[in-house]
Amino acid sequence: MPLIASQRHGLIQKILCNIDPPNIPENLYFGVSTTPINNDGSGVTEPSNATGYTRVLLPNNLNTWNTATNGIVTNKIRIEFPELTADAGVAVWYFLATAATGNAMWMDQFSSPRTLA
Numbered sequence: 001m002p003l004i005a006s007q008r009h010g011l012i013q014k015i016l017c018n019i020d021p022p023n024i025p026e027n028l029y030f031g032v033s034t035t036p037i038n039n040d041g042s043g044v045t046e047p048s049n050a051t052g053y054t055r056v057l058l059p060n061n062l063n064t065w066n067t068a069t070n071g072i073v074t075n076k077i078r079i080e081f082p083e084l085t086a087d088a089g090v091a092v093w094y095f096l097a098t099a100a101t102g103n104a105m106w107m108d109q110f111s112s113p114r115t116l117a
Contacts, residue, residue, distance in 0.1 A: 025098045029055040030079050032091035032114070033104075041103035044095065046089035047116055055100055056081055088116035 035045040047053035056079055058064050058065075064075045091114040095104035 018045050024061055028058045028060050029097045029100055030058055031039055031055040031095055033093040034089045034091055037093045037104050037107040041105060051088040052082055052085040053088050
């Protein structure tokens with residue numbers, strides 16, 4: 001899942017140049033978008049809350065994530081959304097964010113669209 005450009009730049013500066021060490025979020029939020037997400041993390045179109053959709057809160061720790069191997073981090077736990085109460089459309093992208101609302105921080109396209117029903 002790619003990191004948005006401004007986040008990549010900031011992270012490189014913080015780690016390699018020791019400028020303003022990063023604030024690591026205690027929680028992350030997993031969501032889906034029914035439209036493509038822009039490189040800057042904008043353009044997220046989430047299903048309506050009226051369908052029962054909500055981002056999934058993920059504690060940002062080793063109980064949730066495996067240790068990185070070859071630059072790849074995978075989730076240890078199953079990520080499950082609450083049961084939908086209505087048709088929520090078709091998700092084409094998924095993402096992680098640092099808040100329950102707002103732009104994506106990391107995002108990628110599903111290998112095939114996912115019907116949300």
